[in-house]
Amino acid sequence: RGLAPLSGELGLHVCGGRGRHSRETPAELEQIGARVGFDGQALATASRLVAKVDSAAVQDGFDLYLHGFFVGNDGHWVVVQQGMNGDGGLARRYHWQSEGLGSFVEAPHAAIDGKNQGSIINLTDRRAALSRNGQIDLLRDIGPSGIVREFAALERDRAPPVLSPAQLSLPHLVMPAHHEVRPKDVIARRLHGALAAAADSAPADFSELLLVPGVGARTVRSLAMVAEVIHGAPCRFADPARFSLAHGGKDRQPFAVPTKVYDQ
Secondary structure (H helix, E strand, C coil): CCCHHHHHHHCEEEEEEECHHHHCHHHHHHHHHHHHCCCHHHHHHHHHHHHHHHHHHEECCCEEEEEEEEEECCCCEEEEEEEEECCCCEEEEEEEECCCCCCCCCCCCCEEECCCCCEEEECCCHHHHHHHHHHHHHHHHCHHHHHHHHHHHHCCCCCCCCCCHHHHCCCCCCCCCCCCCCHHHCCHHHHHHHHHHHHHHCCCCHHHHHCCCCCCHHHHHHHHHHHHHHHCCCCEEECCCCECCCCECCCCCECCCCHHHHHC
16 A cells, blocks of 8 residues: 555565455456566466465465565565464464575475474475476376275275264365364365366376466375375475574464654
């Protein structure tokens, strides 16, 4: 709201925001690109891919709720995303910038601000290339049905949820009490549908796989688990979060802004 009236003068545009506003980012980028001359469609793809990487390729237990895309008239951009872990009451920020970005899926972040959690599913690690490539091979070589069979074998000892007779006879929705994706949360029928959509798209690489509609954290986690068994490709690496710099509290009370220092 503050920069929009000055965007023409400053040559700086802010897209996205919280919740539903984040989903409007691609359309906003295309509109601005048509007006000022940069490739808005390419930046719209970048916006979608950045969001998919931080929600599916880096599975750290934080759900994204904010996506801010800052772009200049020259097409250079910065993305800031924020995720929340409701169980721990913690947030973390994911920082991206176009300058020096060699890959969207291999060590792409300028920084991730948050408390390091050790080993997580992190397919952006440089050592995860074998897993990323193995997932594409799985879609091509054994197909959705084969992947689901392998995944079911990994989950064979999982006990089914216990439902009362009343629940069995009525429409019901069972939701877990956690935000992160765990193996028991994956439903084979839905997984098969997502894998079939990915196979039909015939992605050439991991970036294209992430951009397939319907492919999210559950699908990627399942593919990574099967790739680990079949190709010996690990998917768990160090959490890329490095530090946390707080400008306010979760009590919604921001720290005082030192206006004199800012003026200087």
